[in-house]
Amino acid sequence: MSRACTGTPVRPTSDADADAFEAARELLLRELYYEPLVAVEPTHPLRAYKLLYGETPALATQRRVRALYERWPRPPKRGGIYAYRDARDGDVLLFKLGSSKHVERRLDQWRALLGAGREHFTSFYVDDCADCALAEAIVHELLACERQRRELVATGALLTEYFRVTSIEALRLLMASVVRHVNYRAWRRDARAAYTQHRPPLRRTMSDPQLKY
Numbered sequence: 001m002s003r004a005c006t007g008t009p010v011r012p013t014s015d016a017d018a019d020a021f022e023a024a025r026e027l028l029l030r031e032l033y034y035e036p037l038v039a040v041e042p043t044h045p046l047r048a049y050k051l052l053y054g055e056t057p058a059l060a061t062q063r064r065v066r067a068l069y070e071r072w073p074r075p076p077k078r079g080g081i082y083a084y085r086d087a088r089d090g091d092v093l094l095f096k097l098g099s100s101k102h103v104e105r106r107l108d109q110w111r112a113l114l115g116a117g118r119e120h121f122t123s124f125y126v127d128d129c130a131d132c133a134l135a136e137a138i139v140h141e142l143l144a145c146e147r148q149r150r151e152l153v154a155t156g157a158l159l160t161e162y163f164r165v166t167s168i169e170a171l172r173l174l175m176a177s178v179v180r181h182v183n184y185r186a187w188r189r190d191a192r193a194a195y196t197q198h199r200p201p202l203r204r205t206m207s208d209p210q211l212k213y
Helices: 015-034 045-053 059-071 103-114 132-142 168-198
Strands: 079-086 094-100 121-129 147-151 158-164
Touching (some): 015 168, 045 168, 059 132, 079 103, 079 132, 079 168, 094 103, 094 132, 132 168
Antiparallel strands (some): 079 094, 079 121, 147 158
């Protein structure tokens, strides 16, 4: 693991946990599929994590996620984020989380590299993201306590973008919620830039001599 963690997401074990997860699932699905993107700000990734996993992210994680939004150093890269699992890893749900401009092509490349048949290779993705690299970084940060290392037999490379997953449905919803929020922030930034660029000039009037251009 990349750092010491005080807790990890767990699969709902009680009726109360299951009810809470189902309520979170319905809320996020309704937002993802039925609410226009520009109507209201979507659920923040930090809140989506709390709804899905039943625990508040650590303060350090909250700071890092907010810092990613505020100081992301790379230009936006449109694409998608993906997750895959090789069933030959055994009973542990270990998923590789990544991003690409062409997610389906990238997943085919991973499957070929692993030499995994389609019956062993489980994958899903969320496409059409305004900045897939940023979305990937946010998901990685939220699930940092679950990070695992794995050596690829085919190449000998040691990869650290593998994560222990206790609920595939929670992972799907978290990824979709992060992408939606990243898209909303991109829309808001672009709309503000367009308004600033094209807003009509102000004119001085006798009734308001302090008005400035």
